[in-house]
Amino acid sequence: MPSIRFNRRSLLGLAGVGAVGAVLGGCGDDGKSSGSNKTIRWWHIANTDPMLSAWAAMANKFTETHPGVKFEITPLENESFKTKLTTNVQAGDPPDIFHTWGGGVLFQQAEAGMVKDLTTDVTGWRDTLIPTALNAYTNDGKTYASPVDTGMVGFWYNKELFARAGVNTPPATWAEYLEAVRRLKAAGITPIALAGKEKWPGHYYWAYLAMRVGGLDALRQAAVDKNFATPDFIAAGGHLAELVALQPFQTGFLAAGYSTADGQAATVGNGKAAMELMGQWAPVVQRDNSAGKKGLGDKLGFFAFPAVDGGKGQGTDVFGGGGGFAVGKDAPPEAIEFLKFIAQPENARIEAKTAGVLPVVKAADDAVTDPNLQQVGKALAASTGFQLYLDQAYAPAIGQQVNDSVAELLAGKASPERVAQAITTAAKQG
Incomplete structure (x- = not known):
């Protein structure tokens, strides 16, 4: 990531600086x-x-x-x-x-x-x-x-900001998650920090929703069939579009990096957003990019990605x-x-x-x-299944298209159907 994405997911060191030999x-x-x-x-x-x-x-x-x-x-x-x-x-x-x-x-x-x-x-x-x-x-x-x-990837959240918005327990379903976002916005709190510029953090949302809606087998079979334009993947994009419609991200998120001074990790670490969807390295990166390198300390909590009502995937399947x-x-x-x-x-x-x-x-x-x-x-x-990051699990051309297309959906420039079709096209051409 990664990197720590480590990035992407780097898992260990993520500052946006050049190489040092x-x-x-x-x-x-x-x-x-x-x-x-x-x-x-x-x-x-x-x-x-x-x-x-x-x-x-x-x-x-x-x-x-x-x-x-x-x-x-x-x-x-x-x-x-x-x-x-x-x-x-x-x-x-x-x-x-x-x-x-x-x-x-x-x-x-x-x-x-x-x-x-x-x-x-x-x-x-x-x-x-x-x-x-x-x-x-x-x-x-x-x-x-x-x-x-x-x-694994999950939601890292600010307990103090959640309490201020009246969200007393982490959401267990996608419907509850959307309601939590609404409550945070109503309380004048930015719900989510996102590094839109780097794209890979955004693909976490689409991937998890695809897991919850279609199940792990759907992700694996799509790669075999070279077909992501199925109802389950389109529905996953639809759920993400519901979130995007709430305008939950920080101002300027499309140009934000992950570990930059004003990026995703810093925004959460400085208490300017209530949560981020990120891997296990998140607390360290939040701390190292926050004012005084203090991070949230005891105010930081973690919860797994919510289940989707009616979905085929298990809420205990994890991604990361x-x-x-x-x-x-x-x-x-x-x-x-x-x-x-x-x-x-x-x-x-x-x-x-x-x-x-x-x-x-x-x-x-x-x-x-x-x-x-x-x-x-x-x-x-306790997980029942595991899915590797899609931009690593799939062939490079497919993984890159996932990142690119989901970024367009997050920017309001692509529909769920267009995302699914673009990834399908990349799979067939690969």
Whole structure:
């Protein structure tokens, strides 16, 4: 996201700044393996502290026991990362280690021969991971990345603002959610913060509604049939159009970023909007982008996306994902050794404590002490089904069209039918 979208969903570091390169370890070279000196080019999306420094420290620790190895680290903001990675992959020059959300994007890179098959290697630490950790990175029995964190998307809300508007309990149905939005507006409170400029946060709404209306099987079957222009998907868009009609978003949301000074996370973190639909990294990003870096503290709460009356999907099905690292086709063996290194419980705890994410290493669960993150963990543990972010689960062209078309619906420029048809067209052309 992602990124933390991490972004998109980055899950770890999301400020909108440019890439910063850092070389750690032994003597410099041209960025490739050369004799006894091996440089690992590592791209990640934790482009702000605290994880920016934490990852660098972890790389330094690794080089202490691996003479001749050094790291060339390139931290990138989520969208910049995706653009730069696409360019390098198309040129046949992927980084040695790079962030991935898994799904169709990763599998397309694997099909093109740009990433290593890690199936055999991951066996060395597979049993230390939670059972579902590798799902998003495995296709046809082959694993192409090692996960580092996991989570789900839900509503993060300001308890004080909800109480002021007379919304005493989190809404459990979509009808109740719309009523909560009306009450917030009536109380003079901006109901929702949204980073319309970045598009990926908006697709969360359409995806969740499609899950609630049609069920997880509908999302999977649509990709097989290359047909999203069905009544269930159109109905999902219709429900989102109902929300848009209430004008629930902050002023200027179409030009707002996610982790910018006046973006989605800051708007919630500074108490200027009552809620946002975001992943498990939200509290950290809200805090880091709020005045005084304080965030909402005890005023912050979390609730799952509401059920839709009459829908085929279960209210306990969840949507989201985490982050992992893939290994480029020309990476030295030490790149894979580093993935095993960061999967050690003591290192997984560092990420969990520092970045505020849910670890995939079972022994690192004790590092999750934040009550809100614990609530996310409980929701995940009780979930009946899981759907990866659509702009990662589907092939890149389809995922991008989902983001683009939903953005048009949120801007009032596209109907639910037009959204469904545009995604169908992209699927058939892909």
